[in-house]
Amino acid sequence: MLEVSDLRLIRDGKAILNDLNLRVERGEIHGLLGVNGTGKTTLANIIMGLAAPAGGRILFEGEDITRLPVWQRAKRGITLAWQEPARFEGLTVRDYLQLNGRADPAELEENLASVGLPPGQYLDRFVDSTLSGGERKRIELASVMSVKPKLAILDEPDSGIDMVSLPHIMNGITQMVKGGSSVLLITHNDSGAEIADRVSVICAGKIIKSGSPKEVSQWFKSNCRVCLTPGMPREGV
Numbered sequence: 117m118l119e120v121s122d123l124r125l126i127r128d129g130k131a132i133l134n135d136l137n138l139r140v141e142r143g144e145i146h147g148l149l150g151v152n153g154t155g156k157t158t159l160a161n162i163i164m165g166l167a168a169p170a171g172g173r174i175l176f177e178g179e180d181i182t183r184l185p186v187w188q189r190a191k192r193g194i195t196l197a198w199q200e201p202a203r204f205e206g207l208t209v210r211d212y213l214q215l216n217g218r219a220d221p222a223e224l225e226e227n228l229a230s231v232g233l234p235p236g237q238y239l240d241r242f243v244d245s246t247l248s249g250g251e252r253k254r255i256e257l258a259s260v261m262s263v264k265p266k267l268a269i270l271d272e273p274d275s276g277i278d279m280v281s282l283p284h285i286m287n288g289i290t291q292m293v294k295g296g297s298s299v300l301l302i303t304h305n306d307s308g309a310e311i312a313d314r315v316s317v318i319c320a321g322k323i324i325k326s327g328s329p330k331e332v333s334q335w336f337k338s339n340c341r342v343c344l345t346p347g348m349p350r351e352g353v
Contacts, residue, residue, distance in 0.1 A: 117142040117298050118163070118267055123172035125158060125321070132158050133169065134321035140267065145289065145299045147312030147329065149336055151343070155321040156302045160269050163300075164196040165189045176267070193266030197256055197273065210239040213259050227258040230291040232284030250281030257288045261295070268292060269300045274308040286311050306333035306341075 118140040125133040133155050140146040150156050161167045163174060165186040174182045181189055213224045225235035231254035241247070243255065253273060260268050273285050289299055290311055301312055309315045315332040317325040317340065325335055 117177060118300070119173075119175040120159075120163070121173045121175070123159070123162065123174070124170045125162065125167070126170050132321050133162070133172075135172070136318070136322050138316060138323055140298055140300050141313075142298055143293065143296075144313040145293055145301055145311060147309035147315035147332075148300060148302045148318055149304070149306060149309050149315055149332065149340075150318035151304055151340055154318050156304075156318055157271055158321075159318070160196055160271050160300070160302055163189075163269060164194060166196075194269070195260055195263050195265035195267070196269045196271065197260050198271050207243050208239065209241050209243060209255055212243050212255065213239075213262050215259070224258075224262060227261040227288075227291075228255075230261065230284075231255075231258050231288040232281070233258070248278070248281075250277040253277055254281055254284055254288065257285060257292075261288060261292050264295065265297050267298050267300065269302070271302045272304065273301070274303055274305055282308075306336045309333055 120136060120138040123133050123136040124131065136155070136159065138148070148156055148159070158167065162169050165184060169182070172182070173180055176189070176192060176194065179192075181192065209228075210224065213227070224239070228235045228238055233251065233254055238255070243252075247255070257273060260270070270289065273289070274282055277285065289301065293299055301309065303309055310329050310333065312329050314326060315329050316323045317332060317336055319340065325332055
């Protein structure tokens with residue numbers, strides 16, 4: 117579904133993305149695993165069209181979208197959920213989930229339930245400071261589910277949330293894929309990548325390891341978690 121080839125981005129003389137190659141297959145959860153500062157969010161922004169690469173190509177369903185604007189990519193079915201949930205103070209959860217204009221009321225309830233939020237308790241609540249960070253992230257994920265994207269790019273959906281919210285977030289992601297979406301799951305937690313079908317490790321703006329979640333997560337723990345120079349792969353790694 118998505119193929120990124122030789123993607124490059126230079127910023128202040130430093131290579132942020134360095135001939136990066138990545139494939140996301142149709143109907144899979146592909147985990148992108150890396151410590152902070154390795155280029156994960158930059159890659160997400162470039163795929164969504166929020167930043168322009170210095171070189172390389174992005175193919176989506178066989179079409180070159182490298183130079184398309186954000187709205188054209190969204191029209192083709194690509195959605196990005198940022199690490200920090202959008203804040204629409206004063207809207208009810210129901211109104212927030214209906215911002216795309218296409219959501220079916222029954223599906224809204226189903227999506228909220230998928231992320232562990234009882235519709236009867238949350239649909240008429242306001243999106244405001246009374247919601248916890250975990251609740252906001254779960255509502256954000258439910259809103260992504262309501263769009264029914266072909267490809268959902270989820271930037272650190274498991275970051276900064278409580279342990280109660282985490283399994284609900286993961287359940288929502290798996291339900292999204294069952295509904296027909298593909299997911300690029302960006303995370304710095306090897307445990308968060310366990311629900312993926314395949315996992316790739318990013319370091320210094322390039323993919324340095326890909327494989328099964330179990331294999332790659334163990335490799336990540338042994339090499340990246342103990343690395344003293346994050347963003348600078350050791351020789352031979």
